[in-house]
Amino acid sequence: MTQVHEQGYFTEENSAEVVAARNANASNERLRDCVNILVKHIHAAVKEMEPTQDEWFEAIMFLTRTGQTCNDWRQEFILLSDVTGVSMLVDAINNRKPSGASESTVLGPFHVEDAPELPMGADICLDSKGEPMLVRGRILDTKGSPIDSAKIDVWQANDEGFYDVQQKGIQPDFNLRGVFRTGPDGTYSFRAVKPKFYPIPDDGPVGQLLTRLGRHPYRPAHLHYIIEAEGFDRLVTHIFDPDDPYIHSDAVFGVKESLMAKFDLIEDPEAIRAAGFDRPFYLVEHDFVLASS
Ligand code: BEZ
Ligand code: FE
Numbered sequence: 443m444t445q446v447h448e449q450g451y452f453t454e455e456n457s458a459e460v461v462a463a464r465n466a467n468a469s470n471e472r473l474r475d476c477v478n479i480l481v482k483h484i485h486a487a488v489k490e491m492e493p494t495q496d497e498w499f500e501a502i503m504f505l506t507r508t509g510q511t512c513n514d515w516r517q518e519f520i521l522l523s524d525v526t527g528v529s530m531l532v533d534a535i536n537n538r539k540p541s542g543a544s545e546s547t548v549l550g551p552f553h554v555e556d557a558p559e560l561p562m563g564a565d566i567c568l569d570s571k572g573e574p575m576l577v578r579g580r581i582l583d584t585k586g587s588p589i590d591s592a593k594i595d596v597w598q599a600n601d602e603g604f605y606d607v608q609q610k611g612i613q614p615d616f617n618l619r620g621v622f623r624t625g626p627d628g629t630y631s632f633r634a635v636k637p638k639f640y641p642i643p644d645d646g647p648v649g650q651l652l653t654r655l656g657r658h659p660y661r662p663a664h665l666h667y668i669i670e671a672e673g674f675d676r677l678v679t680h681i682f683d684p685d686d687p688y689i690h691s692d693a694v695f696g697v698k699e700s701l702m703a704k705f706d707l708i709e710d711p712e713a714i715r716a717a718g719f720d721r722p723f724y725l726v727e728h729d730f731v732l733a734s735s
Contacts, residue, residue, distance in 0.1 A: 524694040543733035565633035572601030572635025588628025592671035603640030662686035674732035
């Protein structure tokens with residue numbers, strides 16, 4: 443017996459509608475809707491690009507290599523999402539902040555869960571390498587009041603552009619990482635070294651794609667923060683060095699105007715002594731404003 447076809451036969455014109463109709467019995471409506479939206483846009487892209495069979499196979503092989511590059515510590519698909527701006531788009535959609543609240547940016551792959559909790563003002567540089575830096579500021583609510591007991595998790599690359607986890611056995615474990623907790627005045631401070639720009643992992647398919655697109659793999663120098671306090675939204679963000687050579691071309695589009703910090707070189711001997719250093723240091727002062735949850 444001839445079966446009635448549910449939506450007509452698949453043609454170039456009706457392709458996305460035929461596929462969507464086939465998904466009508468999905469038990470998970472959200473999954474069905476997301477797949478149908480993806481199909482709609484991928485079909486539209488394919489119609490616009492009109493790839494040859496060879497080009498389509500090249501795309502399939504690129505995605506295959508991307509998957510094959512993933513392992514316990516390397517996530518090449520996230521990197522692909524980062525360099526195509528998708529990570530920052532998802533971040534923007536999920537972090538629409540009220541006016542006055544600090545903006546978020548990408549988490550990145552180098553956060554570790556169990557960094558040590560340190561006393562305020564502690565030095566997170568464990569190998570004395572690099573130019574000294576004092577970072578300080580306040581954690582505030584949108585009315586400008588200090589937030590007590592805010593947890594501040596910071597991590598950064600060293601003066602050569604490497605995180606500790608990328609240089610096991612070269613840098614001490616937990617180098618340039620620390621967790622701090624504010625008191626009633628909401629202030630925070632720690633010592634570190636001026637970070638340097640660095641390339642995202644670029645020895646895999648995503649790095650090759652960047653090269654073929656005429657792009658560099660660098661992220662401008664930055665400090666990572668995760669700030670949490672009861673009654674407030676968790677803030678995942680960075681502050682950036684505005685004088686970095688890559689500040690206008692971050693490989694993962696993470697830079698925002700409001701996240702620029704000032705790195706002031708302090709050379710006055712009295713100020714150097716007062717801050718507890720024995721040579722010129724960079725002073726970075728940056729406040730963060732948390733949105734109420
Ligand atoms: C980072 O800032 O640690 C980072 C972010 C995205 C991709 C790679 C690294
Ligand atoms: Fe980073």
